[in-house]
Amino acid sequence: MAKLNINGKIRDVQAEAGTPLLWVIREQVGLTGTKYGCGVAQCGACSVHINGEVRRSCSVLISDMKPGDRIVTIEGLSATGSHPVQRAWAALDVPQCGYCQSGQIMAAAALLGKNPQPSDADIDAAMTNICRCGTYQRIRAGVHMAAEMVKKA
C-alpha cells in the first residue's frame, strides 16, 4: 500500500513495487488521460508532472516515489481546461487523433512553467514527445501562443 498525492488528492494504491507509475495512475487510480504509447520513455504519451518536472510515468516506478511527491496528471492541469496551453491548443485545433496530446500538453505546460517565453530552439529541446499524426507545426505555434497569453496575463 502506498499513498500518492495526485492532483492534490491523497490516494491509497495497492501495487507491486516494480509497477510503473503510469499503470498505477491508469489502472489503480482510474485516471486514463495519461496514455501508454511505448513503455520505454521514448514517446512521452505518459507525461505527468512530478513536483513540477515533466516525467515519463511509464518509466517511473511506484517504489521510486517519495512521500510528499506531488503528481499532476492532465486531469489536474486546470479545473476547467483554462491553462494557457489548453486554450492555445483549442484555438489552433492542434490535436488530430488526440492520443498523444495529454503528454504534449503536459510537456508544454512544464516548459512554460520554467521558461515563460521559449525560443524555437527551447521548444525543439523541450518538446520531444512523439506525435504520429504529425501535429508538430501546430504544437510549436501553440507553445508560442500560450507564451503570449502568459505574457498578457
Added chain:
Amino acid sequence: MKKTTRATNLSRRKFIVSSAAAGGGLALGFKLPFVGSAQAATAAGTEVNAWVVVRPDSTCVVRIARSEMGQGTLTGLAQLVAEELECDWKKVATEHVFPGQNLARKRVWGDMATGGSRGIRGSQDYVRRGGAAARMMLMQAAAEQWKVPVGELTVADGVITHAASKRSTSYGRLAIAAANLTPPDPKSIKLKDPKDWKIAGKPMKRLDTADKLNGGKVYAIDLKLPGMLSAAVKACPVHGGKLVSFDEAKVAKMPGVRRAVKVNDGAVAVVADTWWRAKTALEALPIVWDEGANAAQSSATIAERLKEGLTADDAFADTKIGDALKVIAGAPKKVEAVYSTPFLSHATIERMNCTAVVTADKVEVWTATQSAEGSLAAACEEAGLPLAAGEVHKLDLGGGFGRRGGTQDYTRQAVAIAKQFPGVPVKLIWSREEDQAHDFYRPISQCKLSAGLDESGKLLGMHIRVSGQSINAWLNPGAIKEGKDVRQLQGLWKEPGDAQFGYTVPNLQIEYAMRNTHVPVGPWRGVNTNQNGVYLECFMEEVARAAGKDSLEFRRELMANHPKHLGVLNAAAEKGGWGKPLPAGVHRGIAQFMGYASYSAAVAEVSVSAEGKLKIHRMVLALNCGHAVNPDQIAAQVEGSVVYGLSAALYGECTVQNGRMVELNFHTYPLLRLAEMPKVETVIVPTQDFWGGVGEPTICVVTPAVLNAIFAATGKPVRSLPLKNVKLA
C-alpha cells in the same frame, strides 16, 4: 407512408457505463433499439431521418458512419450535412452509429469502412441528401402547421420563417411532426452548388477537440467496465508459427493473474485483474513455439527474391505503349537505376486493443476500428454466432493509418480470449513490442527503371519494373485477376481518375512482378503511392539531369496531356519559389504524383552539411482534391502527411532476422520529432469538378521531393531508404 417517431440512442456507451456504475451490474447493450415513447423522444431528440436527430433545443445531432482517427472526417461530414440542413452550426453535435444497427436497418448508413481516403468523397452525396431531406421535412412540417405553401417559407440557422404572417419557429419544435412525414425521394433533391456553401468549404473548428485537451476523451484503451479483466497477448514471433505449449503453473500465483489461455493456433494470453500484471506474467510465462520453416527467412533472403523479380520473365505489363525496351536499347543516351524501399509498421500511438464480452448467444465488443462492419464480422465469426447476435461499440481511434481496417486481428483475439471467460468483459491491449512484431506492414519492393533520351535530351522511352510483395495476395486474393495485381502499380496507372501516371512518354512499359514473403502486409497511409512515387519521381530527376534540363521544365514538357497533374506542379513551384535564389547551401527538389483521386506536388528545401547531416528547412505542398470541405483540416492532414512521410524517409525500416521482426520499439524504429519538423506550407487548389481524397494523397510526394533536393545538394541520387543507412557526405 408514415414513419414512427424514434428516440435517438444517444451514446449507448455512456448508458452502459453509467447504468453499470449505478449498481445495475453489466448491462449488455444488445438491441437497445431505436424505439421509445414520444416522451423519450422529446427528452433525447427525435430522429428526423437516419442522418439527423433534432433535440428540443434545436441542437442537431448528425449521425456519423465513418470512423474518426484524427483525420477530421467527423467534422467534415457534419459540415456537409449541416450545410444542406440549414441548421445553426453552433448547435451541431455528432454521434456514431452502430454496425449491428446498420445491418438491422438494411445498411441505411451505407459503408462504414474508413480507408482509402474515402470517408468524405465516398459518402458526400448521400449525407448531403440526408441533410437536405431533413430540412425539407422540417419545412414541410412548418408549412402544414401554419397551413401555408412551403414555397413561402425561408430557413436560416434552424429557424423557419413565414415572412408574410411574421411567424417563425425552430427545428426543435418541429422535429416530431417532421419525423412523421414521408421523406422526399432522395433522387428528387437538388443539392446546393458548392459555390453557395456557408458551412462546408470553410475552415470550421473541429467538433471533437475539447476532451482531447483535458484527458476526458475515452479511447478504446481507456474503457472501464465493471468486473473487467485485462489481457496481454503474445503471438509466435515468427509469422506463421504455431503455439506448442505454455507452462501456466509458473505464473498462476503471480499477483492478479486469473489464467493463461491459448488464443487460436498461434498465440497465448495472460488474463489478470490489471493489464500491467497480465503483461508482467506473460513475460514470465514459459512458451514453446513451433516457428516453422519461416524462421529461415531474413531481410537478405527477401531482398534476393525481390532482386530476381526485377529481371524475371513472369512479370505482367499493365502499360505498354510503343516498344519501350527496343527504343531504350537503341537510344543515344541511357539512364538506368534500381531503387528499393523496406517494410514499415504503422506505429499508431494508441496500441491495438479491444474489449469483448461473450455469452452463449451474444458477443459485444468495444474497439478502435476503421471498419466497424469488419469488426462485427470478425467478432461474430470468432464467437461462432450469427451477425445479428453481435454489436460493435466504435470508439475514436488513437491513430489508424490503415492498420485497423478489415483484418481486425486484435478484435478476433479479444473475442477468442473473452470466450474463455463467459459473461466477463476482457480488455486486450497489445504492448508496443507486440505491435511492431505483428503488423500488416507496408509491402517491401524494389524497382528497376530505365530510360532512353535522344541527343537533345528528349525522352524517347521509359521502362519501369516493380518487384515486390502484394497486399492483395495477403488480404484479398480475389482481387487478383489471372495473376495480375495492378494494385501494386498504384500511381502508375494509365486510367484517369484515381492514381494516374502523369506523363506522356511515347514508348512506355510499366510492369509488376509479384514476389511475396511470409511477412503480413497491408495498406499503410498512402499505400503503394509511397513507393511508386519515390521510384518514378526520383528517377525522373535522374533523367532530367541526364538530359541537362531543369527538373520542373523537363516534367512540364511531358505533362501537356495531364492538366490537373500539371496544375498542382505549377502551384507548388510557384509558392515554393522554384528557380528563385536560395540561401547558401540550401537546395530545392520537386515532385508530383497522384493518388486517391487527388493531385499532389511538393517542393522541398534542404541542406546537407559537410559531415553529411541533413536538414529539411521547408516544404510546400500543393493539393487539388476537387472540393475542399474544411481547408484548415486539409492543411492539418498535409502537415501530418509530411511527418508520416519523413519518419519513413529518414528512419523507417522493419527488418527481418530468423523469420521475425527486429525493430520492436521506438529506439530502433524512430519517428520524426518536433525539432526535425520543417516549415510546411499548404496550397489548396481545388478545381471543384470532382471529389478527391485528403488523408493520403500528399504523402507520396514528400519523400521524392526531399530526395530530389538531396540530389541537388550532393550531386548523388538516393536510391534506397531509409536515409539513416545512406551516407550523404
